[in-house]
Amino acid sequence: MGLIFSIASSVINKFFVERPCPFEPQEGITLYDNALSPCARRVRMALLEKKLLYRKVEVNLLKGEQLTSRFKRICPNKKVPAIAFRNVPGLEQDCTLYESNVITEFLDSDIFPGPKLYPVNAWERAQVKMWQDWELGLVDDFVPFVYANMIPFILQLIHSSKESFLASLPKEIPPAKRDFWSRVYDASTSTPDELKQHAIMCYKNLTVLEKALNDRPYLVGNDYTAADLSVLPRVEMYNTVGLYIPKATFPNIVEYLHRLEGRKSTRDSQRLLFRLMRNVMGYTYFTGWVVKLGNWRSGRHLTRFDGSVYLEQTMAKVSSDRSNHPGWRAEVDSMEWDCVLVADCPCCPRCWQVKLLLLEKGVDFKTYQLPVYDVVGRWAGSGGLIRIYHKGHEVVGIRAVLDYVDACFVPTTRFFSETPLEKARVQCWQAWDQTMGYQELAPLLEMKLISLYLVKMFSKDLAQFYALGKDPMYESKFPSILQCFVYGLLTGQGNADVLEKVEKEHREVVVRAREVMQRQGQCRELLRERLKHLESHLHDKVSAACIQGKNVSVADVTIYVRLSFMWAVGGVVEDAKCPTIASWFEHLEETRPHFLAVSDQISEVFNIK
Template sequence: MGLIVSFFSAVFEKLGLFPQKVKKSKYEVDDGVTLFDTGLSPPARRVRITLLEKQIPFKKVDINLLAGEQYNKEYCFVNPNKKVPAVAFKNFKGIPDGFYFESNVICELLDTVSTGAKLYPTDKKEKAQIRMWQDYELGIVDDFVPLAYYNLISFVCRTMHADSNEMKESMDKNTPEAAKERFAGVYNAVGKTEKDLYEHAIASYQNLLTLERGLSGKQYLVGDRFTAADISVFPRIHMFSLVGMPIPQEHFPNVYAWIQRIYSRPSVSSSEDFPTKITRFVITSLTSIFVLIGNVKSGQKHHKRIDGTKVIDKAVNEAPVVTEFKLPQEALDNPKVVVDDYPVSSDCLQIKLLLQELNVKYDTRNCHILNMIGRAAGSGGIFTIYHNNQPIKGMRGITEYICSLGAKIDLLPSDPSVKGKIQSWQAWEQTMYIQELYPLIEVDIYSRILVHRYEQKLDDLLNLRSQPEYQTKFTCILKCFMAGLSKDSDCLEKLKEEYGHLIEEPEALKKRREGFYELLHGRLQHLDNTLMHQDYLVGKDVTMADICVFSRLMFFSYVGMKISTQKYSNLSTWILKMQSQQNVAYLLDDINKQITSLSQ
């Protein structure tokens, strides 16, 4: 989200208001903490708030995401995930010198080694609640990001460049072609209709109702004080107004009061610098001028922003009814761990691999595949395990909880720096899955399953529109279904008039696939380089990092990605070692059987 600040920062710099210090390299690391940052990024702001809350001095290095600086070779060494934030520690409180990424990981590490009131409580229940809210924040990304791109960043891009080709040429030479094309699509507002954006706005407001309920009768999200849960969620929610979704007090009184309360903390109010605050003011208070400048400069005068307030009433009135939580019968008084098991899910494979590695007994509870479609990041919020009559939700909370059950095997060591490295790998694989692998899984696997199930029962599929749990993502389900239909399918003819805009042209699909392959091969190369001089991703033994990454790679073959033993020899050796782990072959065979039975 710090993309927007790039424009205004450049203007301020030219005026001499905020001169830049001359250095040999902006990537030089001094003693202490160096934060690689960008102004409006919610994850980066989390780290800033934590540093300010803990009163830790730090040096800030701005990364220009609009210019593709995240793909610069020097920055890829800092953060192989090619995102912000990242931090460098040098001679700081006993933490091994090096780079760390993933905002929640960084915040927890800073909290662990610092004095003062703890942002991560030691109470297991409260800590699990923090993980739940962190997964909640990750879950709202699916609907938030399209609005950020098409209702904000696209307008910013048009204020900076006369056309999309000029923008692509201005980007770092190492920017992958797929990334350039994605930004070009955002510039030209290609890929999302106004109707699509309003559907994302409805879903976003409905997600906000979860936060509204969570704050009922409370001042903070967890316990009776400011914690990492508030730090994790606030920066994203504070961005809603910037992407065209104000949060009115009349609809969200608890959230509105919470925003004011959190912002009143010095560490929060000072976590945005002056250029960023000016950017926020211009976009939210001078919106029509902001839009006009971009439209005039680009010559694309038809663009307009959607106004989320138009659908607030609809979002609130049509939100699924929330009933009191009841423990599933299968989990009631069950001494085993009970897993909500979604078919053909790499997340469920992750959970089972961890449980089996630790020799923890478990049962499964069959769940519907429709919940997996159209929510790459948000699907993380649906995953639940049950143990000791308690639900544990969200992949981060689940994986950490499972690791705590191991009596003899330590998959997530308590050493702060080691734990941070492992969790950084978890963030790396989640980003890979959400941004690059999941779109291919949806087209190559889920679409086949939907066609098998609904091609002869089209009315059953269309009836999902009236079911509250599927209303906001019905378009995603239908698009996935249509992607799997053959050209001569009768269903295509029946759907064309109303839903023809969802059909992706073969050439566009091919180009998009090639772009994902390019990015995924970059991931494989990073893994191969990492494993050149070590047997496992972190330390000398298998950890949660290995199991989490391995579970994603096992889906590559299903989307046409071959992991060449010649090109990726180190990675291939590691994969063979992981495949030799207990019961891995059985679980992989089960995935094959699921795909076969569901799509044939």
């Protein structure tokens, strides 16, 4: 066992631990990378498809290098990938970009040679971005398996105790992040019940992909596009994290993965170690040994959660699932050809972002009201929530919708610049806003806003509330809805009797809700850090009237709406501590009437009576 441990440790150290990270970009293209990251891999695939030379800098995620102030200067989202361009032919100025889909779209601009990965046609381009949103939506349900079934055992193989692991993290890491990584080491970021629901949703999402691949080689059109290089790295990791993809259930997906593995960019984008894991040892065999060695090294007895045991249960229910509200479909069928229909929920910042852009573009639209519990959980992607219907096309996902609206309506007034670099910078801010939304603001919105609406709707009729858990449309996310409902009950407001009834049947949910609510301060701490970054950026600009460039852009639209919700939640920041943000806010409201109107309407959302 000692010899096996030594070999395994050297392999782990070789790929995940060694090499201090030189963050300073060099001449040409510098990719800030990590072998474990599917997001970084899709950028490697794009660079290989384009046949672009680049230098790779490995960012050690297990040592928290992405959380340091040095890396934050490169990527304020503190994630990989990021990419730096220095003295690159065809590029007028040096730049640094982050977020994988932003980077791949920029690499597909006319600045760089190679095959096109994004279609020119607005509808086909929207389809690519819809698949990117679909992949992003996997994050909420897929990543918990990474933190339960993969990372803890690697950490235990490297560090024999949690204390030694935490001591290895950079001292500047915020307490909220340090607390999170403490729970990662213990494999306690999710409960078994939560992992069960995540497994069901992961497989339900695969049924969407399986159906889309019927009689077609690629996801959009007849050619390989950015949709394929966005989807493949994530789906290919299912087996690694304990979500087996059997050919009998998903024949199209298995064939699709096999087809894409034949591309040189797919093969060369993956380290030799991972190719050996897949093709020689098999993921299950390799990860099994990592689990055994990690437990032996740390003296623990942790086990991996087998999500595949819920595959049959998922497939039995998926045929009766409804992807859309019946009312939405009826509304679409009754619409005139050139009308615009927007799915809307007042508690959702992303819905307001879509409406504000439409208002700024001068577009008339109708809204279809979604119930408030549609917003609960799974904030990373849209979950099908953010959608518009226009001229026979249904566009889903916040980035796809905003891009489509800007391209198709009043093209003379663009909120995404037509200059590739300026557009990419706007998209980086959009990605910054979206990450802030689902990582840090969403938990507060569920505790401080959405939960109160649920209590108002259901506290007098628990039978109606529990009926949601039997509705095929909400069954898989009902545990998240239940926990959100408990948040509202825990705030008091005369609901002690209802809380007592719920606690008798779901004591573990109430315990979990109390634990999460105790971490509110951590969310606020991280939000304050976000605002410091925005404040610094606006302060350093020649003109702080707009976040990016000289004109109001999607960056202003998205961040203005998000901050309107943040201000309403309260307890995050005082205007005096961010004077430049406050000035930017006031300037938009004074010069753009729609911004002020939207802010006033958002304030009304928080007046729950």
